[in-house]
Amino acid sequence: MNNRRDFLKVAATGAVVLGSQSKLALAGMMDAQADAGKSRVVVAKDALLHGPAGSTTSKPDEKRVQALLDRAIASYTGIDNQVEAWKRIVPVGKTIGLKTNGLGGRGISTHKALVDAVCERLQQAGVKPGNIIVWDRNARDLEACGLTINTDPSRVRCFGSDVSGYEDQAVVFGTATVKLSKILTRECDMVIGLPILKDHELAGVTFAMKNMYGVLSRPWDLHATGCNPGVADLNSIPVIREKVRFTIGDAMSSVYQGGPGFHPEYLWYPNTLIVGEDRVAVDHIALQTIERKRAEAGVPTLEAAGRAARYIATAADAAHQLGVNDPARIHVMEV
Numbered sequence: 001m002n003n004r005r006d007f008l009k010v011a012a013t014g015a016v017v018l019g020s021q022s023k024l025a026l027a028g029m030m031d032a033q034a035d036a037g038k039s040r041v042v043v044a045k046d047a048l049l050h051g052p053a054g055s056t057t058s059k060p061d062e063k064r065v066q067a068l069l070d071r072a073i074a075s076y077t078g079i080d081n082q083v084e085a086w087k088r089i090v091p092v093g094k095t096i097g098l099k100t101n102g103l104g105g106r107g108i109s110t111h112k113a114l115v116d117a118v119c120e121r122l123q124q125a126g127v128k129p130g131n132i133i134v135w136d137r138n139a140r141d142l143e144a145c146g147l148t149i150n151t152d153p154s155r156v157r158c159f160g161s162d163v164s165g166y167e168d169q170a171v172v173f174g175t176a177t178v179k180l181s182k183i184l185t186r187e188c189d190m191v192i193g194l195p196i197l198k199d200h201e202l203a204g205v206t207f208a209m210k211n212m213y214g215v216l217s218r219p220w221d222l223h224a225t226g227c228n229p230g231v232a233d234l235n236s237i238p239v240i241r242e243k244v245r246f247t248i249g250d251a252m253s254s255v256y257q258g259g260p261g262f263h264p265e266y267l268w269y270p271n272t273l274i275v276g277e278d279r280v281a282v283d284h285i286a287l288q289t290i291e292r293k294r295a296e297a298g299v300p301t302l303e304a305a306g307r308a309a310r311y312i313a314t315a316a317d318a319a320h321q322l323g324v325n326d327p328a329r330i331h332v333m334e335v
Contacts, residue, residue: 038331039278039324041285044072045334049252049271060252060271065113069121069248072275075335086125089246090190095131096122097188099244101195101211102141107262110194110250112146114273118192118248119156129156135183137214138162159183166217174233174319175224179217184239191244193279197251197270197286199259203227204302204309206260207286208247208279209235209322226307232315235279235322247282249274256293268293280315280323281330287312 046068047053049060070082079085090096098118100110115134122132130153136142138160139149150158161181170179184191195211202223203210209231213219222230235241251272258266270289276282287309291301302308315322324330 039281040331041276041281042072042076042333044273050269062113066117069117072273092126094189097191098134099193100136102144104262106144109144110196132156134158173237176233181215184215193247197254204307205287205290208282228311229314231311232320236320278323283312284325
């Protein structure tokens with residue numbers, strides 16, 4: 001982008017905010033110029049999230065999680081006022097779903113501190129408490145995240161598809177013939193994915209797109225051939241493609257081998273949030289994160305292990321067009 005007209009075109013799409021003159025907003029403008037035509041992914045890190053180096057603290061510091069989330073959202077939007085930044089992400093007056101992932105149990109599930117931080121900022125941005133639904137497949141998975149079931153419409157709600165049920169009519173895309181959670185189809189106007197970064201014994205890696213297996217009545221039906229093209233087909237179903245519009249990926253702790261269950265011997269602390277709208281680009285960055293750790297730990301690449309995450313490329317192909325996995329078309333903002 002080398003002229004004013006192109007810059008203003010990017011600004012009009014919400015990539016930058018011309019009205020703010022803070023250092024962060026000005027930096028956002030420069031980033032918008034750099035990433036015109038690319039998918040933006042913010043990788044926000046805090047090395048002290050779990051305490052000083054060598055600390056064995058398992059839970060991240062709640063205040064640092066909030067600060068890390070704020071930094072990630074400010075960097076993504078180019079707006080350092082958190083209320084205004086969140087208004088650029090979510091439609092106020094609508095019901096916002098937060099899809100967690102607690103399948104791995106208490107040792108490797110979406111952190112409660114992140115859920116609480118997102119809920120706090122959503123309410124400050126004008127979303128009514130009862131219009132926020134924290135959800136997953138069932139009560140067990142939510143409780144694994146440290147969350148408490150609640151259906152009181154005057155408060156932030158938290159319940160699973162075991163409460164709402166699933167649609168009677170299946171929907172179809174490619175290999176996916178599935179019945180979807182009524183929380184997704186009937187309750188939520190928009191969904192923010194809050195997946196936890198994990199190695200996966202079949203798919204290679206599970207993060208943004210694989211997290212959608214938690215909206216199905218029978219997720220095991222889509223695990224054949226390394227979940228490829230199952231993951232891509234599932235995410236191409238219109239209601240998922242259209243409603244699941246943002247990812248705040250929890251890579252504060254992770255397992256780089258033996259997933260998706262919890263294996264403490266393979267636990268590590270990336271102390272990172274991976275944020276973006278392009279679910280394919282987010283998963284591409286997540287895959288790189290896992291592969292770097294595997295190399296550092298001296299374990300084979302996922303390709304060598306016979307479980308490459310091929311569904312990511314499939315999701316980017318002409319039949320699915322869910323996003324991009326070409327590094328040349330992804331603008332990574334490390335903050």
